[in-house]
Amino acid sequence: MLSAQDWVAVLVTIKLAAVTTAILLLIGPPLAWWLAHTRTRSKPLLEALVALPLVLPPTVLGFYLLIAFAPASPLGQLWLAVSGGQLAFTFSALVIASVIYSLPFVVQPLQASFEALPRALLEAASTMGASRADQFRNIVMPLSKRSFIAAASLGFAHTVGEFGVVLMIGGNIPGQTQVLSIALFDKVEAMAYSEAHWFAGGLIVFSLLLLAFIYNLNRRSSVGASGLIKL
Amino acid sequence: MSLNIELSLKRERFSLALHTQLPGAQFSAIYGHSGAGKTTLLRWIAGLERAPGSLSFNGQRWQAPGLFVPTQDRQIAYVFQDARLFPHLTVRGNLEFAYQRRFNDRGPSINEVASWFELSSLLDAVTDNLSGGERQRVALARALLSSPQLILMDEPLGSLDPQGKARILHHLEQLHRLSATPVVYVSHDIEEVSRLADHLLILEGGRVSAQGPLIELSSRHNLRLNHEEQAAAIIEARIEHHDRHYHLTELRIGDTLPLFISRSDSVCGALVRVRIPARDVSLSLSKAHDSSILNILPATVDAIEESSNARALVRLQVAGQFLLARVTRKSIDRLQLTTGKVVYAQIKSVALLSAAQ
Numbered sequence: 001m002l003s004a005q006d007w008v009a010v011l012v013t014i015k016l017a018a019v020t021t022a023i024l025l026l027i028g029p030p031l032a033w034w035l036a037h038t039r040t041r042s043k044p045l046l047e048a049l050v051a052l053p054l055v056l057p058p059t060v061l062g063f064y065l066l067i068a069f070a071p072a073s074p075l076g077q078l079w080l081a082v083s084g085g086q087l088a089f090t091f092s093a094l095v096i097a098s099v100i101y102s103l104p105f106v107v108q109p110l111q112a113s114f115e116a117l118p119r120a121l122l123e124a125a126s127t128m129g130a131s132r133a134d135q136f137r138n139i140v141m142p143l144s145k146r147s148f149i150a151a152a153s154l155g156f157a158h159t160v161g162e163f164g165v166v167l168m169i170g171g172n173i174p175g176q177t178q179v180l181s182i183a184l185f186d187k188v189e190a191m192a193y194s195e196a197h198w199f200a201g202g203l204i205v206f207s208l209l210l211l212a213f214i215y216n217l218n219r220r221s222s223v224g225a226s227g228l229i230k231l
Numbered sequence: 232m233s234l235n236i237e238l239s240l241k242r243e244r245f246s247l248a249l250h251t252q253l254p255g256a257q258f259s260a261i262y263g264h265s266g267a268g269k270t271t272l273l274r275w276i277a278g279l280e281r282a283p284g285s286l287s288f289n290g291q292r293w294q295a296p297g298l299f300v301p302t303q304d305r306q307i308a309y310v311f312q313d314a315r316l317f318p319h320l321t322v323r324g325n326l327e328f329a330y331q332r333r334f335n336d337r338g339p340s341i342n343e344v345a346s347w348f349e350l351s352s353l354l355d356a357v358t359d360n361l362s363g364g365e366r367q368r369v370a371l372a373r374a375l376l377s378s379p380q381l382i383l384m385d386e387p388l389g390s391l392d393p394q395g396k397a398r399i400l401h402h403l404e405q406l407h408r409l410s411a412t413p414v415v416y417v418s419h420d421i422e423e424v425s426r427l428a429d430h431l432l433i434l435e436g437g438r439v440s441a442q443g444p445l446i447e448l449s450s451r452h453n454l455r456l457n458h459e460e461q462a463a464a465i466i467e468a469r470i471e472h473h474d475r476h477y478h479l480t481e482l483r484i485g486d487t488l489p490l491f492i493s494r495s496d497s498v499c500g501a502l503v504r505v506r507i508p509a510r511d512v513s514l515s516l517s518k519a520h521d522s523s524i525l526n527i528l529p530a531t532v533d534a535i536e537e538s539s540n541a542r543a544l545v546r547l548q549v550a551g552q553f554l555l556a557r558v559t560r561k562s563i564d565r566l567q568l569t570t571g572k573v574v575y576a577q578i579k580s581v582a583l584l585s586a587a588q
Contacts, residue, residue, distance in 0.1 A: 120315050123279050126302040127309035128377050129332040138328070142319045 002198055008175050009183040016091070016179060017159040020098040024106040024155045025148075027099075032110035033136070051104045058101065062168025065097050069169060089171030094179070097169055098159045105154040113147035114140065146217045157210045161203065232257075232289055232381065232413035238275060240268075240282035240437075247271060247282070247437040253415065256430035257407065260416045260445070262456075263434035269417040272434065273385050276415065277309050278302035288381060306334040308374035310384040314366035316358040322369050323354040329376040338378030339410075347409055348372045348402055364395025371402060375410060384416045388423060403427055421456065425449060425465050425506055426584045446504075450553030452536040452546040457555055462544075463508040464555040465584070466490075470501045484528070485550030491525045492581045504584040509544060511579040512556035516566055518575045526578040530554060532568055547576055554578075 002010075035047060053061060068075045069088040079087040087093050117140060125135045141148070163181040170177035172186070180199055187196040234253040240246060247268045253259045261269050274280035278293065278301055286294040293300045308329075316325050326341050345351045348368040358366065367387055374382050387403075388396045404427065406414065418424050424431065425445060432442040433456060441454055449465040451457060468482035468490055478494040482503065490505070497503055518527055530547035537543045543563050547554040554576055568574065 120311070120313065121317060123302070124309070124311065124315040124317075125328070126279075127277060127307060127383075128329045128373070129303050129306070129334060130328075131303055134332075139317060139319075 005174055009178050009180055013160055013180040016094055017156045019095050020159045021152050021156045023099050028106035032107045033114055036111045036114035050107050053101045054104050058164025062165040066169050069093050091176050093169050094177055097165045101165050102155045102158045105158045106151040109147050109151045113144040150214045150217050153210055153214050157207055235287045238284035249439055251439050258414050258428050259430040260424040260428035261432045262424050265419055267434040268437040269434055270385055273383050273417045277383055278305055306380045308377045308379035308382045310370050310374050310387045312386045312389040314370040316366055316369055322356050325373055326376055329373040333378040335378050344372045344375050363391050367399055382412050382414045386418055421461055452534045452544050463506045465504055465506050466552045467504055470497050470499050488528050488550050492583050495583050506582045506584050509555035509557040513577045514556055514574045524577045528576045530574055530576045532570055532572045
């Protein structure tokens, strides 16, 4: 069975995924909306930038974030000035890294949904006096509800499943930066296979259930969650 | 209302150049064949299409160099050909969406509008389950609930079956009575336009080819519109009396000439508009007493427009109004028709359009 310290790792993981998902739900929709409607010629480049974490080894991202978070770096200095502490090897550093790492999982389904949303309906709303914000709140969001749920679930699940980035910048501090995937790695290193099974098996069941939920949403979706399948 | 339009728009295979004014009519129609630029013009008036130009409505500037009032601030309503109901809302939700954002408080309530458009029993329906005609009625109701200062309609009957069409046409005719809001109506169907419009703007290849009061334009012999197969003159007449026995209604043109139509339920004394297709009018020099044709009116030849083929279009004056007759050029010569000659117009069909404004 799991020890108290193992449960702490589970809690840290859930907290990290929850905070990351919340931040992603704030920055993801505007970014996805902008990508869905921009006519700038640099759109492919920006889309590629958002999608980069999908293809890069997490260690690459982790390496550069480690450099960026170092106390002597500009970001590290800024953080020191604002919060009075260092950034590297903290929970905050994990959140920043996770936001970047899970960004495509939130932005892509939303962007696909926004692109599939009939512009005609927004035109109709604007003739009824609805401002852009009003249209977003009362037409776009309700019609993309499933994509929002899917984006949040994917962002959450992907953050839970994160390993490489956390390994590079987290420091494996119990109660602060030790997350499930790292704790699992430690169990395997220590040949504690029965506890490792709890972690590994639990993650499989959790991920399977969540993905099944998302694909079920996708199947019933009327307005564009088509982007999900491509993920 | 008055709408001042100055527009020049160039697209890949298409251009629009207009400098015109739609004057104080309540129901103006923009008529033209598909591809003439009608929809683009209407969308530009709504601010849904961007193109350089100037536009003002009743003195409010909507567009000028350096100025663009966005659609949501123009206080208009727009009825699209494809209804564009919000799929996540019920019928009531769609109506409320417009009503909650209405531009002023003087307009009708949801219940009033729902009853005008016979939607009361559909209020809780999901829009997916509505027929085309029902959807369009919801769209019209939604437009009125915005309490707009101008309603734009883009072929609202375009995708309906004849039955649905007739029903909506009926509702549109009622609009005159229910709302004082001016309407600009786009259509490629001249019958639809002549039933509804007071003022007509004809668009050909992105340019205004003619515009004016509908009745005046419908009798212009030199208008391309009136040389088309479905060309017809529109005449105003007063209901004189109903003949129960033969199921006919007698009208009077200029209070003197009788004109019979199938029995209508309009009240006696009402001024109505009738449409007389040019192809259903033939001419003779003497009044035939042994003809089955009921409507034979004395008329004066006002103008003759000969085409390059077999046909000619004759404009006739009848008690101060005008009729069009399509005859062959051979007949013109045989009857020696010239301007000023008195003839008898034999009218085979008359369609009652609506109560005149």
